[in-house]
Amino acid sequence: MDVRTRYAPSPTGVPHLGNLRTALFDYLLARHFGGQFILRIEDTDRTRYDPNALQGLLDSLTWLGIDYDEGPDIGGPFGPYVQSERLAGYQAAAARLIEQGDAYECWCSSERLDAVRAEQTRTKQPPRYDRRCREPQGQREARAEAEAEGRGHVVRFKTPLTGDVSFQDAIHGEMTFALATLDDFVMLKSDGYPTYHLAYIVDDEAMRISHVLRGDEWIPSAPRHMLIYRALGIEPPVIAHVPRVLGPDGSKLSKRHGATSVFEYRDQGFLPEAVFNFLALVGWSLDDKTEIISRADFIEHFSLDRIVKNPAVFNVEKLTWMNGVYIRDMPEAQLTETFAARLDADLPASVARPIDRDLVARIAPLIRERVKLLSEVAGYCDFFFAEGLTYSTDELLGKAFTARPDDAKSALESAVIAIDGGTWTHDALEASLRALADELSVKAGDLFSLVRVAATGKRVTPPLFESMAILGRERCLERLRAAIAKL
RNA sequence: GGCGCCAUCGUCUAGGGGCCCAGGACGCCGCCCUUUCAAGGCGGAGAUCGCGGGUUCGAAUCCCGCUGGCGCUACCA
Numbered sequence: 185m186d187v188r189t190r191y192a193p194s195p196t197g198v199p200h201l202g203n204l205r206t207a208l209f210d211y212l213l214a215r216h217f218g219g220q221f222i223l224r225i226e227d228t229d230r231t232r233y234d235p236n237a238l239q240g241l242l243d244s245l246t247w248l249g250i251d252y253d254e255g256p257d258i259g260g261p262f263g264p265y266v267q268s269e270r271l272a273g274y275q276a277a278a279a280r281l282i283e284q285g286d287a288y289e290c291w292c293s294s295e296r297l298d299a300v301r302a303e304q305t306r307t308k309q310p311p312r313y314d315r316r317c318r319e320p321q322g323q324r325e326a327r328a329e330a331e332a333e334g335r336g337h338v339v340r341f342k343t344p345l346t347g348d349v350s351f352q353d354a355i356h357g358e359m360t361f362a363l364a365t366l367d368d369f370v371m372l373k374s375d376g377y378p379t380y381h382l383a384y385i386v387d388d389e390a391m392r393i394s395h396v397l398r399g400d401e402w403i404p405s406a407p408r409h410m411l412i413y414r415a416l417g418i419e420p421p422v423i424a425h426v427p428r429v430l431g432p433d434g435s436k437l438s439k440r441h442g443a444t445s446v447f448e449y450r451d452q453g454f455l456p457e458a459v460f461n462f463l464a465l466v467g468w469s470l471d472d473k474t475e476i477i478s479r480a481d482f483i484e485h486f487s488l489d490r491i492v493k494n495p496a497v498f499n500v501e502k503l504t505w506m507n508g509v510y511i512r513d514m515p516e517a518q519l520t521e522t523f524a525a526r527l528d529a530d531l532p533a534s535v536a537r538p539i540d541r542d543l544v545a546r547i548a549p550l551i552r553e554r555v556k557l558l559s560e561v562a563g564y565c566d567f568f569f570a571e572g573l574t575y576s577t578d579e580l581l582g583k584a585f586t587a588r589p590d591d592a593k594s595a596l597e598s599a600v601i602a603i604d605g606g607t608w609t610h611d612a613l614e615a616s617l618r619a620l621a622d623e624l625s626v627k628a629g630d631l632f633s634l635v636r637v638a639a640t641g642k643r644v645t646p647p648l649f650e651s652m653a654i655l656g657r658e659r660c661l662e663r664l665r666a667a668i669a670k671l
Numbered sequence: 672g673g674c675g676c677c678a679u680c681g682u683c684u685a686g687g688g689g690c691c692c693a694g695g696a697c698g699c700c701g702c703c704c705u706u707u708c709a710a711g712g713c714g715g716a717g718a719u720c721g722c723g724g725g726u727u728c729g730a731a732u733c734c735c736g737c738u739g740g741c742g743c744u745a746c747c748a
Binding site for chain 2: 192193194196226228229231232290294297301304305307308309310311312336337338340356359361362365366367369370371372373374375377379380384399400401402403404405425427428430432434435436462465466467469471472473474475492493494495496497498499501502503504505506508512551552553554555556564614617618628629630631632633635636642643644645646647648649
């Protein structure tokens with residue numbers, strides 16, 4: 185069997201991490217079996233439609249490196265890949281179901297539906313459609329009312345009143361539901377658009393989808409879908425209800441938990457490779473110990489039966505750690521390019537553009553193991569680029585010299601003398617300053633801190649002597665003298 | 672209210688009757704390394720496997736009940 189999976193998001197806003205995780209599983213499954221991964225846009229809800237969302241959807245997949253074989257922007261043999269352009273198919277399916285006696289027109293007004301539900305809720309009855317239009321008599325009356333008011337109708341599925349429906353879920357196993365608890369759900373809305381239930385089934389069939397992965401909030405709807413498959417004579421695809429991604433408080437991941445959009449993570453400086461790795465590991469694992477897994481290995485080893493059933497809380501801390509791992513493991517050329525691009529965005533306008541690639545290439549090895557997020561890069565190395573340093577005398581003196589600024593001043597003066605004539609290399613600088621500390625009977629660390637702030641304007645920096653070496657003799661001495669002048 | 676899903680360290684997870692008085696990772700704590708901060712190394716705390724029954728010589732693992740969390744119950748997906 186050809187494995188064909190799809191990611192079928194609704195263009196209603198910014199792509200959500202939870203959806204993307206499911207998309208990732210779809211992608212991995214398709215690639216694992218050498219099949220196809222399809223992108224389909226489910227824009228059947230005109231009230232929530234956001235014209236800007238499509239681009240976001242596309243961009244999020246591109247950023248994560250999840251490539252699809254068929255989709256709205258690239259076409260494919262089963263297009264169009266946008267549901268609003270496939271209305272005829274849903275309408276035909278609905279018509280066929282009516283003809284078969286598996287569905288019927290419902291002319292009830294939403295006001296009546298609301299009233300019915302309100303009454304049911306009040307009397308502690310399960311709220312659901314009372315099936316007025318399921319009977320010819322009721323339907324005639326409702327239709328007359330509707331036509332008098334100029335309203336249209338919906339098409340509802342005629343759910344059998346008794347019996348069970350069962351289906352096999354690839355993750356949960358066999359599931360059985362009593363039909364008596366279901367109602368006659370809407371398949372086609374009065375605006376002629378289908379609901380999800382009809383639309384996805386018609387499209388999956390048309391697009392030869394073999395596996396459906398979706399959030400487990402769909403489980404309660406699955407029996408309806410089985411009914412439609414049966415009525416339409418369609419062999420259901422493999423269905424896998426995957427656990428959802430939750431916020432730290434155990435509720436649905438949402439805005440108030442922080443970033444839910446990939447773009448926010450991208451902007452904070454997470455690497456797509458890290459997000460990919462992390463996301464693939466929420467709800468799935470390779471074994472009992474492997475955390476860092478390449479895309480190729482995910483594809484090689486991915487399988488539905490290692491997806492867990494329970495929901496997962498999104499753990500940004502672990503993502504952040506993982507991002508650091510990916511930064512540390514990145515090839516140097518790529519690292520330089522990544523850092524440079526980020527610096528280009530983060531460094532103040534006063535720094536000349538383009539950012540000096542050679543300089544970044546020299547700095548990158550010094551800071552790579554300190555950086556967990558790209559957003560931290562500038563903070564670690566802006567002093568290499570900036571001209572004027574801003575720091576307070578307190579910062580300069582630190583704990584060691586706060587009580588004796590004069591000693592600090594003379595120490596810096598001696599430092600200038602000690603290093604000015606020597607060779608300007610890491611080793612030479614360190615040797616001179618260590619000797620000086622000895623000579624002054626000052627702790628090496630204290631002297632280094634003093635020089636560090638003078639040279640970089642910060643108390644926390646990349647390794648001092650390497651930094652000074654990169655800074656160069658002129659700029660470094662100039663900064664030390666500026667520090668002396670402050671004291 | 673009805674229907675359903677889920678349940679192992681704070682979090683992500685391994686485990687599928689004896690290998691588990693439960694392994695790994697993040698985070699946390701300590702030590703080492705060390706010019707700051709990291710990274711790295713070593714070590715530690717942290718889970719009576721939600722609770723109660725049952726099956727079994729033996730249960731985190733199988734069964735039942737309960738509890739809890741979550742979801743669905745729309746002309747949203």
